[in-house]
Amino acid sequence: MIVYPCILLLGVFLSSVSQVMLKKAALRTYETKLREYLNPLVISAYMIFFGTTFLSIYAYKGIPLSMGPVLESTSYLYVTFFSVTIFHEKLNRKKALALILILAGIFIYSQFG
Numbered sequence: 882m883i884v885y886p887c888i889l890l891l892g893v894f895l896s897s898v899s900q901v902m903l904k905k906a907a908l909r910t911y912e913t914k915l916r917e918y919l920n921p922l923v924i925s926a927y928m929i930f931f932g933t934t935f936l937s938i939y940a941y942k943g944i945p946l947s948m949g950p951v952l953e954s955t956s957y958l959y960v961t962f963f964s965v966t967i968f969h970e971k972l973n974r975k976k977a978l979a980l981i982l983i984l985a986g987i988f989i990y991s992q993f994g
Contacts, residue, residue: 885943889952892936895929897959901967902926951990957983 903926911917941949961980964970 882943885940886948886952888936889940889944889949890955892933892940893953893956894959895936896933897956897963899926899929899933900960901963902929904968947994948990951987951994954983954987 902922906917906920906922906926911920917923937949944952958980961972961976965972
C-alpha cells in the first residue's frame with residue numbers, strides 16, 4: 882500500500898519543518914534563558930516532533946523496517962531546500978554531490994531493493 886510510505890514521508894517532512902522552526906528560534910536573542918526555551922516557536926516545534934513520532938510508528942505498521950531509513954533520508958533533501966530558500970545558505974559542490982548520492986540511493990533501493 883502506498884499510504885504507509887506517504888505517512889512516513891509526511892512525518893519526515895514535518896520533522897524537517899520543525900528543525901527549521903528551532904533554527905529560527907535559535908537565531909533570535911532572548912531576555913532570559915527561560916524565554917529561550919519557553920517560547921511559542923520552540924514549543925510548537927517540539928510538539929510537531931512529538932506528533933511525527935506517532936506518524937512514524939503508524940507508518941511502520943505497513944512498510945518493512947528496511948524501507949524506513951531510505952525514506953527518512955529524504956529529510957536531507959528537505960533540510961537542504963529549506964536552508965537554501967529560507968536561510969539563504971550556499972549550496973556548494975560537496976552538498977550537491979551528497980544530495981545526488983542520496984537521490985541515487987533512494988532510486989536504487991526503490992528499484993532493486
